[in-house]
Amino acid sequence: MLKEACLSTYRHLAVAVILGAPLVMATSAAAQGLFEFCDDFAKTADEQRDPYEERLETERHDFTQSAVTVGYRVVQVESGYSYFYKDADDEIESAHTTPELLLRVGLTEDIEFRVRWNYAWIFPEAEPDAVGSEDLRYALKLQMTREEECCWRPTSALEVRGTAPTGGEEFTTDGVEFSLDYIYQWQLREGITVAGSTGFGTNGFGDIGFVAEEPQSDNFTALSQSAVVGLELSEQNTMYLEWYGIFSHGLDDEFVVSVFNIGIDHYATEDFVIDLRAGVGLTDDSDDFFVGIGGGRRF
Numbered sequence: 001m002l003k004e005a006c007l008s009t010y011r012h013l014a015v016a017v018i019l020g021a022p023l024v025m026a027t028s029a030a031a032q033g034l035f036e037f038c039d040d041f042a043k044t045a046d047e048q049r050d051p052y053e054e055r056l057e058t059e060r061h062d063f064t065q066s067a068v069t070v071g072y073r074v075v076q077v078e079s080g081y082s083y084f085y086k087d088a089d090d091e092i093e094s095a096h097t098t099p100e101l102l103l104r105v106g107l108t109e110d111i112e113f114r115v116r117w118n119y120a121w122i123f124p125e126a127e128p129d130a131v132g133s134e135d136l137r138y139a140l141k142l143q144m145t146r147e148e149e150c151c152w153r154p155t156s157a158l159e160v161r162g163t164a165p166t167g168g169e170e171f172t173t174d175g176v177e178f179s180l181d182y183i184y185q186w187q188l189r190e191g192i193t194v195a196g197s198t199g200f201g202t203n204g205f206g207d208i209g210f211v212a213e214e215p216q217s218d219n220f221t222a223l224s225q226s227a228v229v230g231l232e233l234s235e236q237n238t239m240y241l242e243w244y245g246i247f248s249h250g251l252d253d254e255f256v257v258s259v260f261n262i263g264i265d266h267y268a269t270e271d272f273v274i275d276l277r278a279g280v281g282l283t284d285d286s287d288d289f290f291v292g293i294g295g296g297r298r299f
Contacts, residue, residue: 036143040108048072049109055270058296059102061263061277063244064197064226067155067185069143070298074106080275080294084209084287095122097208100294110143114159120171120208132168134208135177137161147186154184154195163206173215177202181224191232197244199224209287210246210257220250238265258282261290271298 040048051071058078059065070076081098097120105113116137122130139161147155163177179201187193200223204210212218226244233239239262246257261279268274274295281287 036146037108037110040110043108045072051106051109052270055267056273056296056298058265058273058275059104060100060294060296061265061275061292062226062228062240062242062261063224063259064195064228064242065157065159065181065183067157067183067195069110069112069141069157070104070106072106072109074104074112075299076104076106076296077299078102078104078294078296080292082290082292084290086281086287088284092125093123095120097121100292104141112141114139114141118208122170122208130170132170132172133166134171134211135163135165135167135173135206137163137206144182152186154186156182156184158182161201161205171208171211171215173203173206173211175203177206179205193230194228195230196227197224198226204248212251218251220248223247223249233264236267238267239263255285256283257286259286272296 049071051074056070056076057066057068058076060078060080078100079098079102080100081096082100084093084095084097086093097118099117099119101117103115107113116139117133119133120131124130139159141157141159144156144158145153147153159181161179161181163173165172165174165176179199181197181199183195183197185193185195199205200221202221203212203215203219204222205224210222212220224244224246226242228240228242231239231241241260241262243258243260245259246255248255259279259281261277263275263277266274272295274293276291276293278289278291279287280289
């Protein structure tokens, strides 16, 4: 009973943050003027921000995505590999995922189109293996605000996502799913940032790691919250420390995923980055640990 009460409190707190934070930030931004993406189509090509003035930012490899879009006419490809391990009630499960492919295309300086695809091999000790691809995910990412020194408004972006039922039998929901993710970031000082993301989606965001046991028949909503600190270690290396949580609503057996992870990015050039990450689960529903490697290339 105590555990159920704690989980219930945890979920209600998460819901309050998830629903409240984006509303407050969006209202503040709207009150101060249009969102950044609103005037993009009225700009000429010469008036669009030059994305190559800054080094690339990838969505990999933390849960919290970048708070900025890739920029006008940029094509960016991100990919990687991850290994997951879980020992629950003496039943060991391991999993491998690759290519974790994400294609990002800048339609304007503040609007990008995205396609994401992944493949998984899951090996439960006491059950049949599950092998297949996840449903194809597509999205628009909109630059909402940019941080200004004169106010507390963050740099922020909104991702509007959908899925197409193209995945393997073990992972497809056989339907079109929908999700939102609001990402926000503040720079505390040179080389130090704090950021977070708040989101919700139907049937586990279309992610292999969060689909239900019976993805074609189990319908639920997943809420997410994250917090991350980013550190500039040198001109070529950065590091992050992150917590994120995923909270289900609508399942007979609800889950609470809570994870702490760290990662390092090495910038070989301004347009090419290699990343490493490792994380541990903080709840019974989480993987015990995971590691991953990958990178991104901007063209």
